[in-house]
Amino acid sequence: MHRRIIVPGVLASATLLLAIPASAASPSPGAPGIGDPYYPAYGNGGYDVSHYDLRLRYRPATDELEGTATLLARTTQDLSRFNLDFLLDVSEVRVDGAKASFTASGEHELEITPKRALPEGADVTVVVRYRGVPSSKEAYGFTGWHRTPDGGVAAGEPEAAWWWFPSNDHPLDKATYDVSVQVPDGTQAVSNGTLRSTDSRAGWTRWNWRSDKPQATYLATLAIGRFDITTGTTESGVPVLNAYSEDLGADAGAARASVERTGEVADWLTEYFGPYPYDALGGYVPNTDTGYALETQTRPFYSPRQFANGSNVSVVVHELAHQWYGNLVSVAGWKDIWINEGFARYAQWLWSEHEGEGTAQELADHVYASRPADDPFWTVRPGDPGPENQFHGAVYDRGALALQALRNEVGDEAFFTVLKGWPRKYAHGNATVADFRRYAEEVSGEPLAALFDTWLYQASKPEGPAARAVSGAAKAPAGSAEAPVPPKSWKEIAATNGVHDDGHRH
Template identity: 55%
Template structure:
């Protein structure tokens, strides 16, 4: 879902010889690019290599927030690589490339590594980084996404968090599989992505091992350490199900469990709409402090306790689980394409409401269309290109969902279902753009949809009523009694895109 973003910093912390080489020449040896080329966040991610696997081993002490780690990265150079960058904010102690010591320097969250030998294009490469630090004290350009709690920490954030606990290629374009090992003092629990493969104790410390075998974006890898009740059982599709609830939830424990424990049911519903669930495990984690948002961490979304203040809230569960398809399996190719994540996850809430009989998607569309007058700032954000400062604006969510209902009105239920299922099947474990989705929608519908998508995604102002825009006349009528789902949707989205 969301975390306030920040630009890469220039606070230098040199750890070895400074090695800032010029860009690589086409066809020759050279360094990888220090960014992935994202127009909103040009410093995020890196070029020159492709990661296939991360092995992350961290030892975390809640008492002083000290983290010590060793991360091994398995990668393949995409060019003859003389130097490369990793995104990392903590202090490296050593870097080895293919077993040999490498020179390195650090500037903000850019860790530049120069191996002893050029890495041939297409070869097997391993990067091993040893490091330590106190993540809650590391600030880069005013940004610190690390969440320290009274009993531990939450490595949860979007679009950045990984640099505060492991080095990597921090952009959704470069997904990888993960082994995450978290060692904490006995009596402390540690939860991460995927399947819990082992737990063992030695000399007062317990190591929790987690594995996810499907491609995962770096910001969707997480861990939560603290005092948790952990429940493990069989979930939907016969998969491992793990849920974790902070001991400090108090009176919110009941509504939190009444919501998150419906995860298998919600996944069964969503798979009936979107197609096969793309991952190997499921569950969720609810924190009692430290965060006021929810995030779709792959296989195991993380929820703030605040979502359950007014009782059970299945809308937020539906939203984060829909992200497993839209955001996790099919990720943004660049952060400009955030509508593909948030618009679809929000519309999934409308479909759930329709199925539960608490308000049809059209009734919800009509409500929100009438709720925002033409001069409301809501209509000044274009979900298809919201701008760096409005990546998580409310319009990306609600106007984004309205776009899909408008598309449904123009192409019909069966065609929309075909578009969505084809999209998640063809883009599975990769990335997509808004333009690619529009092209698919036109292909499947046999219609020219420029008027609809331009009005809803790329033009400031309230889309007018009309057949081409998918806005029916019913949207002009303000209902005396809004759909029953509205209250839950409103309080859910108020937190989802709250700028904290």
């Protein structure tokens, strides 16, 4: 026990202090990370962003980007200082209209100290003016900005925002967006959501985009270059806007033959996942040398290499499935990545069934039997793969096996009720693998802890009854090394196995 003796001379000031809440008397800095164990420095503590307003100007010839970002946020503690994740050169920061001091720290942190401490629960407006050459900036040894012959592209997971706008860069802090980009006439600027307007003057054109549903920062995208833009609507009435770089060369036809089926695929996915959750849809294919695709919200990014061997509708299925699994319901932490990738891969298996090119069960049989027990593939645990294996093939394929095991365990009626109900239950929010297990148990009425442990958390190939529950291939004679003949769809699905390779470089 500690006792404080107050002398009469300071009694009046002590009484005054007691009238002030203790927290208000001692504001502290917001944490430099949001608390994700995979990426301790990603995101920030002390506030939640509700809206980003980004007004940008970009010169393709020099890769110079200048902008003014306005963030609307609410404090979650008494703040003396707070961080944003950002890399470009900042010239001015204002907090609630007043100039604030700022400094760069760490690999990608912008530390901001407002003139006055910010009380918990306050609505705060932060304005950041900045400029720089995104392709010249690196953090952790890589750049998330992809230079193209006619511009640049921001699309990456788990990080891309740092190279073009200051943010609270973690899926836990979703926000709405207005993105307004001024580029030279003849150049297009493509982003998420709905194209609200374009206007031209004095040799420059401004493209104004709006995303009015919550969106994680890594799902925000910007592509600037010379694009051929197509528009239309899905059968259900959702506007579709696709964009193709004018210099895709030999990949142009296959890219269009795939991405132009976006509306058809999205309508088909509603049968499994429920209504499409956004008011815009599309995809874009810039002339990048990357090899991956990414589910950037409403408008997925596809590299030309996805179509180097011909059309690939399966990758379109994968990225559109993420609009529900990954975008509408986002991970609570990056260890929950199975909620994104296992389901997007399983959607490809369902598309294979739809196309008559192999059932999900046949694909499960092939995946299970083609990987011997000593294959390192089985040491990756999709339910918590570690940052080094976050986008390992096992998260996709073993992750899909887990869903086939669940389907076989609870039956089609309960399984597809779960697939459709889950996005509705956690719409525009975040969830964990444990949340999904509990929801599946609630819907099916069955205990599922052992099944989830076997398929998502054990670092070994499931054998015996557990294997028979998922794979007919497990019934092959003991010692048989012969795998089932791959279903017709396997080659196309396998072509997306590295769908995020190079998108994540840690």
